[in-house]
Amino acid sequence: MRPEILFPLFAPVTSLKGVGPRVAPMLERLAGPIVRDVLFLKPHSIVRRTPATLASARDGEVMTFEVVIEQHQKPRVSSQPWRIRVSDPTGFMTLVFFGRFADQLETRHPAGARRLISGKVGDDKFGRQMVHPDYMVDPDKAEEIPELEPIYPATEGLPARRVRTFVLEALERAPMLPEWQDAAWKAREHFPAWREALERLHAPESEADLSPLSAHARRLAYDELLAHQLAMAMRKAERRREPAAKIAASxxxxxxxxxxxxxxxxxxxxxxxxxxxxxxxxxxxxxxxxxxxxxxxxxxxxxxxxxxxxxxxxxxxxxxxxxxxxxxxxxxxxxxxxxxxxxxxxxxxxxxxxxxxxxxxxxxxxxxxxxxxxxxxxxxxxxxxxxxxxxxxxxxxxxxxxxxxxxxxxxxxxxxxxxxxxxxxxxxxxxxxxxxxxxDEKPPGRTPVATRAVPMGRIAEVEARLRSVVAEGAQAFWICPLVSESEVSDLAAAERRAADLTERIGPGVGLVHGKMPAAAKDAVMAEFAEGRLSVLVATTVVEVGVNVPNATIMVIEQAERFGLAQLHQLRGRVGRGRQESACVLLYDPPLSETAQKRLDILRRTDDGFVIAEKDLELRGGGDALGLRQSGFPDYVFADPFLHRELIAAAGDDARLILARDPELKSERGQALNVLSELFDWKAGMALKDAG
Missing domain, CATH: 3.40.50.300 (P-loop containing nucleotide triphosphate hydrolases)
Structure with a gap:
């Protein structure tokens, strides 16, 4: 049963002022369907609005000027913008407006009027200009222009500033909740109270306040991790209470x-x-x-x-x-x-x-x-x-x-x-x-896979070597990259590679990719597994665990586009028999420093657990896609890399809480119930639950 104190946060986004049938779908795409999701939307940057004179305006910077409206320059045709020439004692600037409401500007901002304008300065063939100023107000309403403004995610039809008004209203609705953090831990970590942390999140005073390592960001991350760990610990305890058949070693x-x-x-x-x-x-x-x-x-x-x-x-x-x-x-x-x-x-x-x-x-x-x-x-x-x-x-x-x-x-x-x-x-x-x-130990007799990196310019040598080993009866995988941003062109490249290898090696070349029906994909994979195909060209749909002991060569094209753990998984398709095996990492030079480290690590070790740790170090925070593809929860505040020491602390805390207060009946237990309902991991547990 959800506590009544949380009802305002679980109201639909349509309960926010200005969120009607047109805006609601856009806001839901950005944040989610309820007020809590809008409250949890984080600003990604801040704009510092520097007061200045027009003579000191700098291209590409967000600045604020006090100007006089000199002249409206009406467009000759509807496709042209409306321009307003403005000045101050030091110089001139043009304000540029597109859209069908531009003609209302002359009424709202007549010639001779004094205005405060704020926005990004630009230079083009018309001279210094500002396209669609963020603010344009009377000087006596200067308080409407914030000196520091957090910038939120936006989408077409819903600009960042409008999103911010919804976030601030959601913040007004956020109640004071009972403290669920352990007092000694909260003091040691210098955590602010929950609502105070949210206020700081939405009113940053500097770039440092946007850091995931700031005290308020770590507080919110820990709350989320604790709610998740508590949900999983409770599920684990529930399963352990369920009697099951005792089975003896036989x-x-x-x-x-x-x-x-x-x-x-x-x-x-x-x-x-x-x-x-x-x-x-x-x-x-x-x-x-x-x-x-x-x-x-x-x-x-x-x-x-x-x-x-x-x-x-x-x-x-x-x-x-x-x-x-x-x-x-x-x-x-x-x-x-x-x-x-x-x-x-x-x-x-x-x-x-x-x-x-x-x-x-x-x-x-x-x-x-x-x-x-x-x-x-x-x-x-x-x-x-x-x-x-x-x-x-x-x-x-x-x-x-x-x-x-x-x-x-x-x-x-x-x-x-x-x-x-x-x-x-x-x-x-x-x-x-x-x-x-x-x-974490390899079975005896497994032959290490010789791994080397080769620039794409030497692909003809790789193809020639492949032709000779295939002639001797070996089999090979050839992996082409496939990423969602350029799926169509990547798929075409895989098809071209298969045709190219067929021309050089012969008819025993197959192709599998994610767009194929499952039955067709399985049929090609089975042909390869049974030795009727010599080379399998594949996008990264090569199944984890597919066992073809006769496959001794793995070629990975544009290896720099793959994550370290993914490269290791692909390399694991070969070296499964007792024959010597090789993995060739083809790359497009020049390599970035991270890509170079990735390929070096792969050459040095074949221990998947070591590679997983190194992969995390190289990813750092922010590679959410790579982590999600590995099955990680879709956290809002917690960064699995930057907050990894908090993960262990939250796990320990959750176990200790349930050992002392399994029913969550104590004062802290009741506050933790509120935390659990706030993050509502039950709704998303289908992703986490293993049974």
Whole structure:
């Protein structure tokens, strides 16, 4: 139940003065649908309005002048602007106005009138001018022109100044809320009160006040992080209170593990031990196995499935695409079937009698493990006793999809797997409601991938080398960049590259890109995986986890356009067999300093966790897109890089709060309820919830 004190902030934006049917959609696009979203809109810069004389006007600067209206210069045709010549004792300037209301200017500002004008000064062939002054008022209304003015995001039809009036009205509606911060922490960090922090946000006195590291900005960031950590800690505690089947470690699983042609690494042993400890607790498990491409996550999950089968239960392993599901099936089916554990592959392609037989085996309990895609949670799929759901690349599934699979049984344990290493400092922002196991050791026998950077001018040499290794039977990936800003031209470049390589290498060149239907994409990927294609030209849709041991060369075109973590993920597509593999990073010189560092790091290490930390350092704050693509929450005030020390503090605070006051009944607990409702992480938890 939302506290009444927050009602004004959760009113629709249409309750703000001047926000009617025309303005509301524009304001909602900029901020959001409710008053709170407008209140949380941050200024991105400030304008200092310097009083000056016309003789001292400087091109490109925002300045304020007291002038006399000399003359109105009416346009000869409607496409021309209305111009007003103004002067002061030191010189002249022209004011320029476009639009159909310009003819009202003569009435409002007649010749001979004295005015204060403020705006950006410009110079062009007509001399010194100011296009659409920000302010044009009588000198006795000088207080209407602020000396310092925060500038807000704007959109076509809704200028920044109008947005600011809505923000200031939202600020007026912001109530004084009870203090939810711990008093000692608040004093130590020199945090202002919540409302005071907002007032400073919207009335900056200098550039320093715009910094995310200012006291008021850190206060607001910490509030947001604490609300998020509290929401995730409460979900975690709620799941832990839910009883689930106790599952014992089994001899069968040890036999399955003993049959493998390699020994588990220490990290794999620890991950399996973590799962087994969760199984023994009798509480519903929600655990993430985080590990690099090829680190052996699937075989750890396979041993957990063997434990479940030995106890009479069933498991389901769900992957985002058919090719990945088939790959997982190929990995686990043999070892499990060898010990009497029935395994089926269930995808959208299964039809008729074969599908009916698979469904019957799952419903009767005769089949203990199902591997598949979204087909696993369709209505006609019934399990006899589903106890474990394993979800690969869990961020690729919506919360409803994950829950539909888990709903096939009672209090189903969850193991999520991710091949995208997250920096340890940021783990809580993405996985705060999960227990995390890290597989941070490479299996023995993996051949390091030789990585080198080559300028695009030497592409002919790379193509020639590719032709010779393909002739010897090797396979290669060729990655073309694809970014949303220039998707059409990038796609055309990928198609040209595929045609070019076909001409130089022969017919065994395939192309996959994000605009292709899923079935067509899967078909090309399958051809490559089965060795019927020698070279796969792809935009960055190459699936995480696709296993083609025969692929030994990865060429990444315009590597400087990719993030470090993304380059590492792509490189992980090769070096999966025992043959020597290479990754060629083609770049357009000259490289920026950051791009140079990125390529150097990639050449020096293949440890995904080290690379994730370095990637964060190189991104710094502000690369919100890159972080969001990695599954990070869409924070308003918190910057995952600049505020990373606050993330850990908020996580500790949330755990301590719930340990002392699980029902949030104390005075601080009630204030924290207000904080939770203010940020309302429940509404967005579908992005964060793993089960």
């Amino acid at each position: 001899e069968v699983a040890e036999k399955v593990r003993g049959d493998l042609p390699f020994r588990f690494t220490g990290a794999q042993d620890r991950a399996l031990a973590d799962i087994r400890a969760d199984f023994a607790d009798g509480e519903r498990m929600s655990r993430l196995i985080q590990g690099d491409v090829g680190s052996g996550k699937t075989v750890v999950a396979m041993c957990a499935m063997a434990d479940v089968a030995a106890g009479g239960g069933q498991s389901a392993l769900m992957a985002p695409t058919e090719i990945l599901a088939r790959q997982h099936f190929d990995t686990i089916a043999g070892p499990l079937l060898a010990h009497g554990i029935g395994v089926v592959l269930l995808t959208g392609r299964d039809k008729g009698k074969p599908r009916a037989e698979k469904l019957a085996g799952l419903a009767s309990g005769e089949t203990q493990v199902a591997v598949g895609t979204h087909a696993l949670f369709q209505d006609d799929v019934a399990f006899h006793r589903l106890q474990l759901a394993v979800i690969d690349e869990q961020h690729r599934f919506g919360v409803a999809e994950r829950q539909r699979l888990q709903a096939k049984g009672e209090a189903v344990h969850l193991v999520a797997m991710s091949a995208t290493p997250i920096p340890r400092t940021l783990e809580l922002t993405v996985y705060g409601d999960l227990d995390v196991s890290r597989i």
